[in-house]
Amino acid sequence: MSEETIGETPPPVRGAVGFPDSPEHGRLRRSVAVAFTARGVERVRERSRRMLAELVDEMLQDGPPADLTEAVLSPFSIAVTCELMGVPPADRQGVHTWTRLILSASPGAEVSEKAKKEMSAYFSELIGLREGSTGEDITSLLSAAVGRGDSTPEEAVGLAVLLQIGGEAVTDISSRMFHVLLTRPGLAERLRAEPEIRPRTIDELLRRLSHRDPDSAPDPGFGPHHRPGGTLAGLESELLVDALLDGVPGLRLAVPAEEVASEEGVLPLPVTW
DSSP, X not given: OTTSOBOSOOOOOTTSOOSSOOHHHHHHHHHHGGGGSHHHHHTTHHHHHHHHHHHHHHHHHHOSOEEHIIIIIHHHHHHHXXXXXXOOGGGHHHHHHHHHHHHBSSSOHHHHHHHHHHHHHHHHHHHHHTTTOOOOSHHHHHHHHHHHTSSOHHHHHHHHHHHHHHHHTHHHHXXXXXXXXXXXXXXXXXXXXXXXXXXXXXHHHHHHHHSSOGGGSSSOXXXXXXXXXXXHHHHHHHHHHHHXXXXXXXXXXXXXXXXXXXXXXXXXXEEEO
8 A cells, every 4th residue: 555646636426526515515415414423423433442452453463563554544444434334344345445546646547447436336236235224324324315315326326435535535644643643752752641632632633634735635625515534533543542652652663753754645654662
């Protein structure tokens, strides 16, 4: 993953939420808004915490050094996004592969378009299978919206694809957050010693790291286009900081700070402990 060039906006998906202000935009977003409320995201907190603990344990068992992004940050973001979307565990790696191909500039437009069509076909089938479901995952909510006539099947699929891609973009933010913490060991030590300041610090880091080039992630705006993944990023960041600062107290960069890349996109983070 680290060799991919992440950062170009994926091609628009037919039926997906676009950027123009319109009644359709608000209507589609309202159909899944409950999943991105604080209560909706809290629904996946404990499951997310358990998945994260497993990833951290695996990294510790494998021993240092490790790429923190590859070992923990990326698979955690994938798992949480798929949990919120309602993607079954057996399908998650395939969905992730499509996402990377859509977001990466390196494979070319033809490969990206093929991945987008395959992901769209997958979500079309999944939304169809959820017909009549009262679940709170996003594909169930979208299926219910189609059943009520609040969304066409094409619109529901487009929104599912966009939200899946946007959710995985949280990996970008989490890798940058830990780049900040690992290249500023004094800050990391203070957060270890004073856990009460973590929420405020995380909020500030997310605010700064999220205000980037609008081409760096799909649906990046604010106001009516505010990215729903902001709540998700907050949950993931909180769990990651607690798990890694408390669970791996000696966590530090395995190379000099100046050797760690800081360009746009998902960052590799070589660490030891």
